[in-house]
Amino acid sequence: MISPPSFFSVPGMLDSQANSRIRFRMLRYFQALADELHFGRAAAKLNISQPPLSMQIKELEELLGVELFERTSRKVVLTHAGKVLKAEVDRLLSATEQSLNYVRQIGRSEKQHINIGIIGSAMWGPLLTRMKAFREANPDVNWTLHELGQQEQTEALRARTIDIAINRNVIPHVEAKIRCQLIAREAVCVAVHESDPLCRHATVTLKDLADRAFISLSFTHSDFARQVYDNCLSLGVSPLVTHQVFEPQTALALVSTGNGVSLLPESCALIHWPGVVFLKLAETIPADLYALWYDEPLPDLFSRFLHALRD
Known part of the structure; x- marks a missing residue:
């Protein structure tokens, strides 16, 4: 008589048991090593010593039954299985972090x-x-x-x-x-030094500024700065950007010392920086x-x- 299969011989049961022993810490350690491909740098990134990292990676490989890294004396390289797991772990941990932060967001609203x-x-x-x-x-x-x-x-x-x-x-x-959602519609205006001859005009055109040094908000820090620059190009003027700054106050400080002109949202005129005059721009560049x-x-x-x- 043939005996029925034991619990441990049911297909997939061993995999399920092994999966249940995989902890988030193992996956985070794997992600760090997969990013760095260097045990020392990955351990430093995780703020742990190297032996615990090696032990966690070895245990993860044993539970999965695959090699995730090819290790030599010179380098650490992901195997094909490791590359697949890296993509899945990145997605899983990112989704988990977003979900946890969403719960915190709900908690903030309750508070x-x-x-x-x-x-x-x-x-x-x-x-x-x-x-x-x-x-x-x-x-x-x-x-x-x-x-x-x-x-x-x-x-x-x-x-x-x-x-x-x-x-x-x-x-x-x-x-x-x-x-x-729209909060307010604004346009760009021109900040110039109070001694600038342009101050004789209530409105200036971009062509009036064509030979001036431009003080711009940073292109890497602000999409808005890039949009202003692109608007100028589309209107036939290529601004000579000599300074890029993070904040409008820095731009105004440079304008006040005669270092150039700056295209800024019209509400920045409320800052009232000494020595700076805001002029209306004839062309419309949005700053909504x-x-x-x-x-x-x-x-x-x-x-x-x-x-x-x-x-």
């Missing part, structure tokens, strides 16, 4: 707290007035402002480390899962302000805050 990513040029104009009105109507609500570049804001929204971002001219560049958030069901607190910004 009446909003994390806001903001660019420096948005600090003037209608935004802060509307935020102040919202706080007066909701005295239990607090927020933290994080000054972030435009690309950093997108990454922070995706990671759920901020709840709402404030940005400029984002409509063509918003990724599919990020939504946006938007609020952005990740496309998931918004807690009531965040919805009310967005409504206040729109009003």
Whole structure:
């Protein structure tokens, strides 16, 4: 008589048991080594010594029944199975981090707290007035402002480390899962030194600025700066950019010492920098302000805050 198969001989049961012994720590250690392809650097990145890393990788390979790395005295290389696992682990750990941060985001809304990513040029104009009105109507609500570049804001929204971002001219560049709402329409104007002959005119054209040194916001820090530059090119002027800075205040400081002119959102005129005059630009270059958030069901607190910004 043939005996029925034992529990341990059922197909897939051994794999299931081995899988249950794989911990997130093993996967994170594997990810670090797969990124660095060097045990010493990976251990330093994880802030551990090398032996525990080696032991975790060896145990992971034994549980999976495959070699994930080819090791020689000179180098560490991913096997084909290792490359496949690397792609899956990157996806898994990223999704897990997003899910955990989303739960934290829900917790922030329950505690009446909003994390806001903001660019420096948005600090003037209608935004802060509307935020102040919202706080007066909701005295239990607090927020933290994080000054972030435009690309950093997108990454922070995706990671759920901020709840709402404030940005400029984002409509063509918003990724599919990020939504946006117009806060205020603005245009670009010209900041010049008060002794500049252009000050005799209420309005100037880009061609009037063609031979001037331009002080621009950083192209790497701000998509808006690149958009302003591209708008100038499309209107027939190639700006001579001599300085790139992170903040409008730095641009205005350089203008005030005669280092050039700067194209900035019109609300920056509210800064009242000594020695700087703002002139209207004949051509229209938009500097519209938007609020952005990740496309998931918004807690009531965040919805009310967005409504206040729109009003």
